Structures are given as C-alpha cells and as structure tokens.
Amino acid sequence: MPSTQWREVFLSDENTQHTKKVHVFTELQHKRLKKHGHGRALHRNKVAALKAVLVVEGNLPDYARQGIFAAPTVFEAHVRLSNGNFAVDRAPDIRGFAIKVLGASTPSSADVEQNITLVSQETLKVSGSADVVGIVDLSTSTPGAALRKAATEPRLTRSAVANFRDMAKPFSGFATHDFFSIMPITFGDYAARLKLCAASTKINKAARKDLATDIYTRLADDDLEFIFQAQFFEDERRTPIEDSSVRWDAPWLTVGRLRLPRQAQDEALAETVEKSSFNPWIAATEHRPLGELMRARQAAYSVSWRNRGATP
Numbered sequence: 001m002p003s004t005q006w007r008e009v010f011l012s013d014e015n016t017q018h019t020k021k022v023h024v025f026t027e028l029q030h031k032r033l034k035k036h037g038h039g040r041a042l043h044r045n046k047v048a049a050l051k052a053v054l055v056v057e058g059n060l061p062d063y064a065r066q067g068i069f070a071a072p073t074v075f076e077a078h079v080r081l082s083n084g085n086f087a088v089d090r091a092p093d094i095r096g097f098a099i100k101v102l103g104a105s106t107p108s109s110a111d112v113e114q115n116i117t118l119v120s121q122e123t124l125k126v127s128g129s130a131d132v133v134g135i136v137d138l139s140t141s142t143p144g145a146a147l148r149k150a151a152t153e154p155r156l157t158r159s160a161v162a163n164f165r166d167m168a169k170p171f172s173g174f175a176t177h178d179f180f181s182i183m184p185i186t187f188g189d190y191a192a193r194l195k196l197c198a199a200s201t202k203i204n205k206a207a208r209k210d211l212a213t214d215i216y217t218r219l220a221d222d223d224l225e226f227i228f229q230a231q232f233f234e235d236e237r238r239t240p241i242e243d244s245s246v247r248w249d250a251p252w253l254t255v256g257r258l259r260l261p262r263q264a265q266d267e268a269l270a271e272t273v274e275k276s277s278f279n280p281w282i283a284a285t286e287h288r289p290l291g292e293l294m295r296a297r298q299a300a301y302s303v304s305w306r307n308r309g310a311t312p
C-alpha cells in the first residue's frame with residue numbers, strides 16, 4: 001500500500017555544492033553561444049512545441065486525489081519535446097517530454113502552473129547530482145581532457161558508460177515511447193514517480209531520422225492520447241526515494257490522460273515555449289520534487305534560464 005513514511009536524505013553542505021557546480025552548465029551554454037545562439041544548457045534541441053490537454057481521472061483513491069489530481073478536471077497545457085544532447089535525431093540520447101499545466105487549481109492554491117519533466121528512460125544510473133554534472137562535463141570536454149578525467153575518476157566513467165548504454169537503446173519516436181520522471185514528487189503527504197504511456201503502437205520506421213516530422217504527421221490526422229500514471233512510494237527497499245538507478249517495484253495507477261489535439265506547427269507557440277522554463281520546482285505545493293537529484297535541479301535550471309534570458 002502507498003505509504004507516507006518516505007524520507008529524503010540531505011547531504012552535508014549540498015546547497016553550496018549544487019551552486020558551486022552550475023558553472024559547468026554556464027560553460028556549456030557559452031561554448032554553444034557563438035555557433036548556435038542562446039539556448040538551454042541541456043535539452044536545447046527542440047523537436048516540437050505543442051498544445052495539450054490534461055484530463056484528470058475521476059474516482060481516484062484518496063491517496064492519489066492530491067494537488068492537480070484532487071478532482072476530475074480538464075487543464076490546458078503546453079508541451080516541449082526535445083533531444084537531451086544532440087541535434088541529430090538518430091544519435092543515442094535522452095529525449096525530453098516537458099509539460100506545463102496552465103491555470104491549475106488545487107485544494108491549496110488557485111491558478112498554479114504545474115511543470116512535469118519526463119525523459120525516455122525509467123532510471124538514471126548515477127549516485128547523485130555530482131555524477132550528472134561530472135558526466136555532462138566529461139561529454140563536453142576535449143578528447144584529451146576527457147581521457148584524463150576518465151582515468152582519475154573510474155566510478156564516474158562506469159556511470160557514464162552505463163547511462164550511454166541506456167541512451168543507445170532504440171528510440172522509435174515520441175508517440176510510441178514511454179516517458180518517466182525518474183525521481184518522485186509529493187502527492188500531498190504521499191510520494192510518487194510519474195509515467196506517460198506511449199500513445200500508439202504503430203511505429204513509423206522513418207521516425208528515428210526525423211522525430212519532428214513523425215509527431216506532426218501523426219497530429220495532422222488525429223489526436224494523440226497518452227495515459228498518465230503515478231507509482232507510489234511503499235517502502236524504502238522496493239521504492240527508494242533517493243536512488244534514481246532503481247526501477248521501483250510497485251503498481252502504476254492511471255491518474256489522467258494527456259491529449260495532444262490535432263494541430264499543425266505553430267510558430268507563435270514555439271516561440272513562447274522556447275522562451276519559457278520547464279522546471280519541476282514550478283509546481284503546486286502538493287507536488288514538491290523529492291530527492292537530492294531534484295534539489296540540485298533548482299540551481300541548475302535557474303542558471304540555465306538566466307543565461308538564456310528566459311522567463312520562469
């Protein structure tokens with residue numbers, strides 16, 4: 001059964017560590033500025049900007065009826081689909097599915113923006129945010145510097161290799177893949193990880209080469225509907241709060257549906273979405289991000305959007 005007995009583990013001096021390390025993202029943005037202009041430190045390669053609707057399920061059990069899921073409602077939303085690192089769609093990568101639920105009301109507040117950031121893999125094989133920053137640093141270093149770092153930090157290299165293996169798994173397109181939050185957020189007093197289930201099983205073989213054309217071709221003909229699920233914390237052994245490398249062993253509960261209505265590319269929407277910030281900390285109080293990896297994102301996302309002159 002879902003439990004409220006979850007616990008976060010705070011590292012000593014972690015705020016200072018998080019703030020100290022964000023220079024890696026600033027350097028990355030500066031490196032790309034000359035050639036490509038302003039953009040996100042990670043996930044700068046946009047695949048699509050879309051209008052969406054989140055339909056909250058009725059008859060949810062009490063433990064799930066929290067925050068934006070408190071009552072059966074329909075919310076407008078914006079979606080940004082992205083490649084994590086590379087501009088080339090065929091390259092092994094982590095794909096991003098970012099959702100901004102607009103004008104949501106929850107039992108504690110009215111007109112809140114709920115951001116939900118999901119990626120194309122269920123786990124991240126790191127032991128904390130220092131590894132994420134280390135891997136980003138490694139992957140953007142010159143070959144000589146990367147080799148030196150790899151030699152002095154074998155644990156980081158093992159983590160980078162393990163994650164690269166996950167990223168190298170075939171990606172069939174945004175409509176046909178599942179997406180995950182990796183880390184949990186609160187559901188009131190409970191905690192849960194999130195998942196969007198693929199909207200279609202019909203794989204378009206050409207999608208891998210052109211992810212944008214695949215999604216817009218599908219949306220020219222019909223709506224796409226993704227089932228939205230939550231997986232609740234039960235106990236630290238099967239559903240560890242802090243360990244992003246573990247697939248949780250608990251049932252998934254359908255809490256809503258994310259519908260992408262039929263639509264064509266919309267330049268004005270693309271511009272709004274590109275300028276905005278999709279950040280799990282922009283959230284209703286009932287949906288606070290949990291865990292050290294999430295806390296590190298506060299400093300990283302702030303510096304990234306400040307460097308690109310975006311609006312929170």
Ligand code: HEM
Pocket residue numbers: 025039040041042043080081082095096097098117118119124129132133180181182183276277278293294296297300301304305308
């Ligand atoms: C825990 C799992 C994580 C997930 C699911 C995730 C997901 C995402 C997604 C979907 C985006 C693209 C947002 C958009 O389209 O605007 C993004 C951007 C970004 N991520 Fe993460 N991320 C995670 C962890 C981290 C960590 C640990 C860091 C660094 C400590 C990080 C740093 C960034 C940065 C700097 C951006 C660009 C933000 C911006 O300029 O708006 N992420 N992430």
